[in-house]
Amino acid sequence: MQSKLTIRFARENDWDEIEQITSQNFSFQGLADTGSDSSRVLILEFEDQVIGACILQSAKQAQAYLTLLSLGIHPMWRKQGFGTLLLATVKSLVVQESFLGIRMACQEELVSYFEMNDFQLDFLKEGSLGGIQLI
Secondary structure: OOOOEEEEEOOHHHHHHHHHHHOOOOOHHHHHHHOEEEEEEEEEEEOOEEEEEEEEEEEOOOOOEEEEEEEEEOHHHOOOOHHHHHHHHHHHHHHHOOOOEEEEEEOHHHHHHHHHOOOOEEEEEEOOOOOEEEO
């Protein structure tokens, strides 16, 4: 029997699992204060269990970039390529929806991971999202 791996947009009953996975690096309470017109959450599901989540946002202003607010994989499933798989799905969304790219901020120790996934350092300074800004 083949294992079932699915990437989809979150449903209301996913929120507890999403919050557990992303709580180490993201606060849902701050989401309302970011001026978001459109926030979406992609989840990675394995055998009907949420094992990863990616929180995305596009601003109210006509902005050409999608913002990656959070990318989290459950600790039991890390180092197996699932984060890279979620990032590939986000890149596909960017193309489908005609964004110029993805903007994000991360901790300095994660820069090499995102560079390995074809992100480039936009500038090396503390960004408005906190952390190092990448594009």
